[in-house]
Amino acid sequence: xxxxxxxxxxxxxxxxxxxxxxxxxxxxxxxxYVYWYQQLPGTAPKLLIYRNNQRPSGxxxxxxxxxxxxxxxxxxxGLRSEDEADYYCAAWDDSLSxxxxxxxxxVTVL
Amino acid sequence: EVQLVETGGGLIQPxxxxxxxxxxxxxxxxxxxxxxxxxxxxxxxxxxxxxxSGGSTYYADSVKGRFTISRDNSKNTLYLQMNSLRAEDTxxxxxxxxxxxxxxxxxxxxxxxxxxxxx
Numbered sequence: 469x470x471x472x473x474x475x476x477x478x479x480x481x482x483x484x485x486x487x488x489x490x491x492x493x494x495x496x497x498x499x500x501y502v503y504w505y506q507q508l509p510g511t512a513p514k515l516l517i518y519r520n521n522q523r524p525s526g527x528x529x530x531x532x533x534x535x536x537x538x539x540x541x542x543x544x545x546g547l548r549s550e551d552e553a554d555y556y557c558a559a560w561d562d563s564l565s566x567x568x569x570x571x572x573x574x575v576t577v578l
Numbered sequence: 579e580v581q582l583v584e585t586g587g588g589l590i591q592p593x594x595x596x597x598x599x600x601x602x603x604x605x606x607x608x609x610x611x612x613x614x615x616x617x618x619x620x621x622x623x624x625x626x627x628x629x630x631s632g633g634s635t636y637y638a639d640s641v642k643g644r645f646t647i648s649r650d651n652s653k654n655t656l657y658l659q660m661n662s663l664r665a666e667d668t669x670x671x672x673x674x675x676x677x678x679x680x681x682x683x684x685x686x687x688x689x690x691x692x693x694x695x696x697x
Contacts, residue, residue, distance in 0.1 A: 470622050500680070500681070500682075501678075501681060501682070501683070502682075503681065503682045503683050503684075505623075505684075511689075512672055512687040512688065512689050512690050513615075513623065513672070513684070513687055514686075514687065515683070515684065515685040515686075518677075518683050518685075519683075524685065556622065556623055558623075558682035558683075558684075559682050560680045560681050560682050565636070566625055566628075566636065566638060567613075567625045567681065567682035567684075568625070568682070569622055569623040569624065569625070569682075570622070571622055572622045572623075
């Protein structure tokens, strides 16, 4: 059971900006870093954002992360067809003593 | 190149056992935190277990007492022994390097291996 809540879907046309939210609580997002993963169809998840807003090398700067209180967001600017994927947030949960994932958001490029 | 390759998945009857393997290259398993994460068909991601570099192990409540994580340093390989399997354990199982022990920071991931528990 996912502890972090994300909208099931988001969409946009090529070039648009899309934002995905991730809502948690004081025991997870409120007190720990947030991570974001991209899962292209039929493939394994890939790290997209670490420590709230840092991009691993090779991840385009079109992807950006932010955190405020017990919520976090992933923004995709200049949306491209290859961005069609499922996106998951993750954070450590102090109450559960383990990492928890978001419910996932499917991004569609119209 | 840093890479993880899982093997060992398959079809197993409820109550049965299966051992998954995750061979690492490009880094040393024993010097890192390593986790298993699973994804039921059409569902989201669920953390399963972690082994710390010092050898301590931790499990999600859903698998505690049934699954055992271990590693073979000589083979640079991570394992997940799964016993008393249930239908709800059906999922793609991924191994991943757990960059920060208390994080949710997994990088890289293997390609995954499918475990199907069904009679």
